[in-house]
Amino acid sequence: MSTIDTAITASRELYDQxxxxxVEFLSIGSVSTDPSCAADVARCADWLAHAxxxxxxxHVDVVTTNGHPIVYAEDCSAGPSAPTVLFxxxxxxQPVDPLNLWTDAPFNPIVKNxxxxxxGATDDKGQVWAHVKALEAMxxxxxxxxxxxxxxxxxxxxxxxxxxxPFVEARREALRCDAVVISDTPMFAPGSPSLVYGLxxxxxxxxxxxxxxRDLHSGSYGGAVNNPINxxxxxxxxxxxxxxxxxIPGFYxxxxxxxxxERDELAALGYSDETLKADVNVxxxxxxxxxxxxxxxxxxxxLDVNGILGGFTGEGAxxxxxxxxxxxVSMRLVPGQSTAKVVQQxxxxxxxxxxxxxxxxxxxLHGANPVLVPRDTPAMRAAASALETTFGTACRYTREGGxxxxxxxxxxxxxxPTVLMGFGLNNxxxxxxxEHFSLENFRKGIExxxxxxxGYAAERS
Amino acid sequence: MSTIDTAITASRELYDQxxxxxVEFLSIGSVSTDPSCAADVARCADWLAHAxxxxxxxHVDVVTTNGHPIVYAEDCSAGPSAPTVLFxxxxxxQPVDPLNLWTDAPFNPIVKNxxxxxxGATDDKGQVWAHVKALEAMxxxxxxxxxxxxxxxxxxxxxxxxxxxPFVEARREALRCDAVVISDTPMFAPGSPSLVYGLxxxxxxxxxxxxxxRDLHSGSYGGAVNNPINxxxxxxxxxxxxxxxxxIPGFYxxxxxxxxxERDELAALGYSDETLKADVNVxxxxxxxxxxxxxxxxxxxxLDVNGILGGFTGEGAxxxxxxxxxxxVSMRLVPGQSTAKVVQQxxxxxxxxxxxxxxxxxxxLHGANPVLVPRDTPAMRAAASALETTFGTACRYTREGGxxxxxxxxxxxxxxPTVLMGFGLNNxxxxxxxEHFSLENFRKGIExxxxxxxGYAAERS
Numbered sequence: 074m075s076t077i078d079t080a081i082t083a084s085r086e087l088y089d090q091x092x093x094x095x096v097e098f099l100s101i102g103s104v105s106t107d108p109s110c111a112a113d114v115a116r117c118a119d120w121l122a123h124a125x126x127x128x129x130x131x132h133v134d135v136v137t138t139n140g141h142p143i144v145y146a147e148d149c150s151a152g153p154s155a156p157t158v159l160f161x162x163x164x165x166x167q168p169v170d171p172l173n174l175w176t177d178a179p180f181n182p183i184v185k186n187x188x189x190x191x192x193g194a195t196d197d198k199g200q201v202w203a204h205v206k207a208l209e210a211m212x213x214x215x216x217x218x219x220x221x222x223x224x225x226x227x228x229x230x231x232x233x234x235x236x237x238x239p240f241v242e243a244r245r246e247a248l249r250c251d252a253v254v255i256s257d258t259p260m261f262a263p264g265s266p267s268l269v270y271g272l273x274x275x276x277x278x279x280x281x282x283x284x285x286x287r288d289l290h291s292g293s294y295g296g297a298v299n300n301p302i303n304x305x306x307x308x309x310x311x312x313x314x315x316x317x318x319x320x321i322p323g324f325y326x327x328x329x330x331x332x333x334x335e336r337d338e339l340a341a342l343g344y345s346d347e348t349l350k351a352d353v354n355v356x357x358x359x360x361x362x363x364x365x366x367x368x369x370x371x372x373x374x375x376l377d378v379n380g381i382l383g384g385f386t387g388e389g390a391x392x393x394x395x396x397x398x399x400x401x402v403s404m405r406l407v408p409g410q411s412t413a414k415v416v417q418q419x420x421x422x423x424x425x426x427x428x429x430x431x432x433x434x435x436x437x438l439h440g441a442n443p444v445l446v447p448r449d450t451p452a453m454r455a456a457a458s459a460l461e462t463t464f465g466t467a468c469r470y471t472r473e474g475g476x477x478x479x480x481x482x483x484x485x486x487x488x489x490p491t492v493l494m495g496f497g498l499n500n501x502x503x504x505x506x507x508e509h510f511s512l513e514n515f516r517k518g519i520e521x522x523x524x525x526x527x528g529y530a531a532e533r534s
Numbered sequence: 535m536s537t538i539d540t541a542i543t544a545s546r547e548l549y550d551q552x553x554x555x556x557v558e559f560l561s562i563g564s565v566s567t568d569p570s571c572a573a574d575v576a577r578c579a580d581w582l583a584h585a586x587x588x589x590x591x592x593h594v595d596v597v598t599t600n601g602h603p604i605v606y607a608e609d610c611s612a613g614p615s616a617p618t619v620l621f622x623x624x625x626x627x628q629p630v631d632p633l634n635l636w637t638d639a640p641f642n643p644i645v646k647n648x649x650x651x652x653x654g655a656t657d658d659k660g661q662v663w664a665h666v667k668a669l670e671a672m673x674x675x676x677x678x679x680x681x682x683x684x685x686x687x688x689x690x691x692x693x694x695x696x697x698x699x700p701f702v703e704a705r706r707e708a709l710r711c712d713a714v715v716i717s718d719t720p721m722f723a724p725g726s727p728s729l730v731y732g733l734x735x736x737x738x739x740x741x742x743x744x745x746x747x748r749d750l751h752s753g754s755y756g757g758a759v760n761n762p763i764n765x766x767x768x769x770x771x772x773x774x775x776x777x778x779x780x781x782i783p784g785f786y787x788x789x790x791x792x793x794x795x796e797r798d799e800l801a802a803l804g805y806s807d808e809t810l811k812a813d814v815n816v817x818x819x820x821x822x823x824x825x826x827x828x829x830x831x832x833x834x835x836x837l838d839v840n841g842i843l844g845g846f847t848g849e850g851a852x853x854x855x856x857x858x859x860x861x862x863v864s865m866r867l868v869p870g871q872s873t874a875k876v877v878q879q880x881x882x883x884x885x886x887x888x889x890x891x892x893x894x895x896x897x898x899l900h901g902a903n904p905v906l907v908p909r910d911t912p913a914m915r916a917a918a919s920a921l922e923t924t925f926g927t928a929c930r931y932t933r934e935g936g937x938x939x940x941x942x943x944x945x946x947x948x949x950x951p952t953v954l955m956g957f958g959l960n961n962x963x964x965x966x967x968x969e970h971f972s973l974e975n976f977r978k979g980i981e982x983x984x985x986x987x988x989g990y991a992a993e994r995s
Contacts, residue, residue, distance in 0.1 A: 106850040168852060174748075232850060259754065273753060277851040285814035288632075288966035292734060292936025293720065295866055296836035297810065297827045299778075299820035302861070303770060303839050310771030313764065315889075349758065353746035357890035359760035366758045375757035378764050379854050380845035385862060389567040389693055390738040390899040391629060392864055392936070393840050393965050400763070401846060403853055405756055428776075429818035438851040475753025475853070504854050505749035 076214060077527045084210035084519045091206040091519065092184075092512070094124060098164075098198050099182040099191035105141055105165035105232045114228050117164050118142040121226060128205050129212030130224065138236035141165060141228030149221040156529060157221035158452070159250040159489065161479055162201035162257065163230030166193035167504050174506035187512045194510035195497040200256035201226055203496060203515055207522030219530035223250055230257075233439035234478060241486050252452030253483045254525065256518065258495030261342070261469040263511070266460035266521070268453060269493035271371060271472030272480060274406035274443035276415045277379075279436045280308065280423065282398045288384070291394040299430035301398040302383040308426045308433070309400060312376055312419075316362050319376050319404075321415070321422045329409035331372050339367045342469060352500045371472030374415075375405045401438070405474060412440030441478030446491050451532050456492045459524035463517050494525065537675060538988045545671035545980045552667040552980065553645075553973070555585060559625075559659050560643040560652035566602055566626035566693045575689050578625050579603040582687060589666050590673030591685065599697035602626060602689030610682040617990060618682035619913070620711040620950065622940055623662035623718065624691030627654035628965050635967035648973045655971035656958040661717035662687055664957060664976055668983035680991035684711055691718075694738075694900030695939060702947050713913030714944045715986065717979065719956030722803070722930040724972070727921035727982070729914060730954035732832060732933030733941060735867035735904035737876045738840075740897045741769065741884065743859045749845075752855040760891035762859040763844040769887045769894070770861060773837055773880075777823050780837050780865075782876070782883045790870035792833050800828045803930065813961050832933030835876075836866045862899070866935060873901030902939030907952050912993050917953045920985035924978050955986065 084091075103117035104110040118135050125133045125146045133146040144164065149157070169179040169192050177183045182191035189199065204224075211218055225248070227237050241248060261267035284301035285294070314320045331339075344367040346358055360369040369375070383398030385391035404415055420435045427433050447453070448470060457468040473493070480491045496518035502508040545552075564578035565571040579596050586594045586607045594607040605625065610618070630640040630653050638644045643652035650660065665685075672679055686709070688698050702709060722728035745762035746755070775781045792800075805828045807819055821830035830836070844859030846852035865876055881896045888894050908914070909931060918929040934954070941952045957979035963969040 106848075106852070168846070168848065170846070170848065171749075275753070275853070277853070285816055287635075287814070287963060287968075289814065290936060290965040291836075291838045291840055291864060292736070292866060292934070293960055293964065294814065294831070295838045295864075295935060296830040296834055297819050297821045298814055298816060299818075300838045302842050303774065303837075306767040306770035306839065306842075307776075309764065309767035315768075317760075353748070353750065353755070353759055355746055355759060355891040357760075358758050359890040359892075360758045369757040370755070373757055375752075376764075377752045377756045377761045377855050378767065378845065379752055379852060380847045380856070381763050381767075381842055381859065382847040384839065384841035385629070385631070386841045386843040386860070387567070387629060387631065388569075390862065390864070391567070391692075391840060391965065392736070392738070394838050395841070396966075398842065399847070401851065403752060403756075403851070405753060429820040430816040431820075473753070474756060475751060499754055502748060503754065504751040504852065505857075507748075 077524060080210045080214040080523045080527060081520050083213040084206060084523055087206060087210055088516060095189065095199060095202045096182045098202055099193055100180050102180040103165050103228065104168050105229050106168055114141045114165060118144050118228055121164050124205060125224060128209035130208065136240065138240065140236045143228065143240055144226040146224040147222065148218055151218055151221045155220045157223065157250040158526065158529060159223040159225060159248060159253045160204050161253055161255050162204065162226045163197050163228065164201065164226050165228040165231050166198070167196065167231050171506065176507055184512070188509045189512055190507060190509040192508050194508050195501040196503040196508065197257045199510035199515055200496050200518060203518035204256060204522050206519045207526065210519070210523055211526060219527055223248060237479060238482055241482055245486055248487055250487060250489050252450070253489050253491040255477060255491055255493055256495050257477055258473050258493045259497045259499045260495060261471055263498060264464060265466060265469060266464045267469040267471045268456055269471055269473045269495065270446050270448050272444045272477050273371065273474050274410065274412060275403060275441045275476040276406060276412045277403040277438045277440060278416060278419060279438055280305065280400045280402055281434045281436070283396065283432050284430060285394065285396050288396050289394040291392045294394050298394060299428055300394050301431060302395060304428045304431040305383065305398040305400055307428060308423055309378055311426050317359055318361050319374065321418050323418050324374070324415060327409040327414070328374060328407055331368065336368065340365060342367060342471070370474040372407055374407050374410060376402065378402050406443045408443045408445050410443060412442055416440065441476040442481050444480045446480065446493065450490050452490065452492045452529055455529035455532050456494045456525050459521045459528055460494065462524055463521040494521070538985060541672045541675040541984045541988060542981050544674040545667060545984055548667060548671055549977060556650065556660060556663045557643045559663055560654055561641050563641040564626050564689060565629050566690050567629055575602045575626060579605050579689055582625050585666060586685060589670035591669065597701065599701060601697045604689065604701055605687040607685040608683065609679055612679055612682045616681045618684065618711040619987065619990060620684040620686060620709060620714045621665050622714055622716050623665065623687045624658050624689065625662065625687050626689040626692050627659070628657065628692050632967065637968055645973070649970045650973055651968060651970040653969050655969050656962040657964040657969065658718045660971035660976055661957050661979060664979035665717060665983050667980045668987065671980065671984055672987065680988055684709060698940060699943055702943055706947055709948055711948065711950050713911070714950050714952040716938060716952055716954055717956050718938055719934050719954045720958045720960045721956060722932055724959060725925065726927060726930060727925045728930040728932045729917055730932055730934045730956065731907050731909050733905045733938050734832065734935050735871065735873060736864060736902045736937040737867060737873045738864040738899045738901060739877060739880060740899055741766065741861045741863055742895045742897070744857065744893045745891060746855065746857050749857050750855040752853045755855050759855060760889055761855050762892060763856060765889045765892040766844065766859040766861055768889060769884055770839055772887050778820055779822050780835065782879050784879050785835070785876060788870040788875070789835060789868055792829065797829065801826060803828060803932070831935040833868055835868050835871060837863065839863050867904045869904045869906050871904060873903055877901065902937040903942050905941045907941065907954065911951050913951065913953045913990055916990035916993055917955045917986050920982045920989055921955065923985055924982040955982070
């Protein structure tokens with residue numbers, strides 16, 4: 074058997090242990106946005122560092138930051154003539170609310186139908202764990218790795234990675250690598266692996282609207298004192314026209330149009346609107362006119378209200394004219410656009426929409442610039458080959474609608490291209506109740522990671 | 535001293551006891567809309583019945599209903615030749631949220647600057663208690679009342695009085711009276727008493743919007759799957775035009791226009807926009823073009839969103855494309871309009887505003903038809919005289935923006951006109967945190983009630 078085959082066999086022998094480790098990993102409620110979970114986030118970092126040592130990595134640190142710790146490990150014993158890969162992932166997870174919509178407790182992982190259910194299962198613990206176990210299988214095979222590996226797993230991805238850039242900038246030399254690999258993107262479809270070469274950016278703001286200085290009786294004051302919820306709805310409604318196109322002046326000015334070649338390629342993917350409609354159970358899709366769904370999802374900017382709150386929201390009928398209302402609004406950006414500029418465009422436009430008797434503030438909560446990564450690199454070829462061998466089918470090249478801001482960071486600071494080789498699926502409820510991860514893809518993810526690391530080492534040696 | 539003067543003196547001697555009784559009354563958290571407060575609502579009814587017996591009323595019942603109990607008392611010992619007044623009030627109170635905006639606990643009444651702070655202080659326990667103490671002072675004076683009195687105090691006013699109409703209809707004969715008196719309206723201004731002769735009606739609905747079958751990642755789905763919050767904002771924004779006029783087709787068709795005489799009278803009140811702006815701390819008022827503030831508040835219909843909720847509303851930035859959003863929307867109606875018709879008009883209009891990929895339901899939560907009461911009746915004259923003597927100034931005639939649905943009920947079922955003689959003030963936070971009631975108006979309310987009951991008995995005897 075080849076070294077790769079031996080490592081694949083080792084990964085299969087390790088599988089039961091890999092699954093029980095994943096259950097442990099997922100039972101730690103590492104919600105980075107919730108201050109009350111800080112101790113669990115720290116515990117998760119320690120647990121992960123311990124697991125990386127157990128996998129065979131000789132140098133593992135839990136690095137303190139101004140926020141949640143970064144877990145960093147490396148093994149550069151393959152020497153300077155061997156290539157170096159930096160694996161990046163995150164061990165923090167999204168909040169769990171609305172908790173009442175979960176079938177099982179989010180931090181009590183349950184396996185049903187070869188699928189594991191827990192917050193973080195697909196985003197990103199399950200995918201991180203596949204890489205850890207791939208490295209462990211490779212250590213078991215030859216006692217050492219055929220390439221230099223650096224492992225950087227942060228605990229603040231879900232809150233915009235505020236402490237990652239300082240870390241990467243401070244360790245610019247230590248983190249040098251030939252390629253970065255990340256598994257935090259969905260596959261094109263079940264059984265159909267893909268490499269993501271484009272990511273949308275993100276600009277996330279909060280709009281706070283204030284009217285009267287206190288909640289008023291809507292009977293006594295309604296009609297003469299402006300209502301901040303009505304005023305907020307007026308603002309939100311004006312952010313898009315009735316066709317679904319964003320109405321912020323200048324918003325589309327910097328968008329680099331898709332080339333006809335890329336539009337043809339996206340059309341040829343055979344993306345199924347019917348599958349999407351069935352998945353989310355809507356009778357019609359709705360988006361920017363003139364673009365097909367994969368263009369709308371991956372290559373065109375969008376605007377969504379992520380949350381809204383104001384007044385009385387309990388049971389029954391309370392006749393309040395509220396003092397305040399709030400909306401969280403995010404825009405997905407595409408190449409050409411910049412976070413700072415669209416936030417300014419939005420803010421300027423909102424100012425023109427403020428009704429009498431109302432004051433409005435727009436607060437920039439976080440952002441990420443859009444990214445395109447080169448497709449024709451040794452690491453991308455090694456990844457495509459690993460995926461094709463593992464899944465037995467051609468690898469697709471897609472873009473993705475979400476943001477992974479570190480891709481831009483690694484490109485800018487380390488000069489390293491990123492391979493986005495994900496094993497999740499789009500309907501695995503990444504940010505909603507009953508998040509889950511296919512265990513078939515978990516197993517294939519381990520094997521594809523083995524083939525990627527080994528294949529990349531072989532191609533470069 | 536006249537009997538009235540003796541009773542006024544007795545009410546003053548009773549004052550310390552009246553205040554301590556009010557503190558007890560206000561410390562019971564009788565929130566009718568909250569099922570978890572049901573025991574407190576029941577306890578409040580029992581407490582009030584006990585207090586009415588203590589005041590001197592010979593027949594006091596706590597009447598079970600399908601919801602919260604009705605407290606009913608009567609004393610018809612003045613005989614058939616004496617007039618009969620029905621006093622109506624409510625012992626239930628609004629919910630207390632947002633609790634964090636209260637300076638003191640809402641059910642721990644605090645007296646500061648001759649003002650009592652607690653939920654229900656002005657709406658309506660403080661005003662109910664003024665009548666109870668007025669009757670007690672009259673009993674202390676002569677051992678008996680100079681007129682027949684029926685006291686009906688319900689526990690469901692804040693939830694639309696679902697069990698009051700059946701009670702009144704079933705006891706139509708027992709409740710017969712020459713006039714109804716209610717103290718649940720504001721005075722025109724501090725020191726300036728008023729009688730309210732018009733009330734707006736209310737139509738209160740909930741709009742529920744559903745998009746995808748679960749909360750989605752806004753990066754993965756945004757741009758192709760419609761967002762229920764954006765779709766809800768589109769609906770709400772379309773309910774009014776940019777000038778503040780309601781845009782529901784047909785909404786104004788049945789509105790009976792104000793006569794020029796009434797417009798002149800409202801203009802002559804000298805309503806101060808500056809006072810209102812300072813009260814609620816806004817730099818501009820906002821309402822239907824072409825009408826002055828008292829017209830907008832009292833005599834023109836309005837539409838307000840009372841509450842809105844959807845998606846992620848916690849700290850930070852969660853990139854969710856939510857499954858659902860909800861708004862509570864109420865319309866204040868004026869004479870000519872009917873609750874059922876405007877709800878139907880709203881529902882039909884909303885149907886035309888539903889975007890692709892979204893489903894919407896409109897649920898009628900509760901309503902009340904608008905009312906005008908006759909101004910030239912013996913009871914109104916007795917009330918005006920009582921107010922003028924007590925406050926030492928002319929009584930104003932105003933309308934009110936809120937709804938008191940029982941006024942229409944008493945007119946329809948009992949054929950009795952209602953006197954709306956309130957002692958509250960508009961800025962006493964009736965439905966918001968730090969609700970309070972002026973103790974000067976509480977004392978004057980007791981005295982005005984004594985003068986009203988005694989004066990009405992004298993006028994009719």
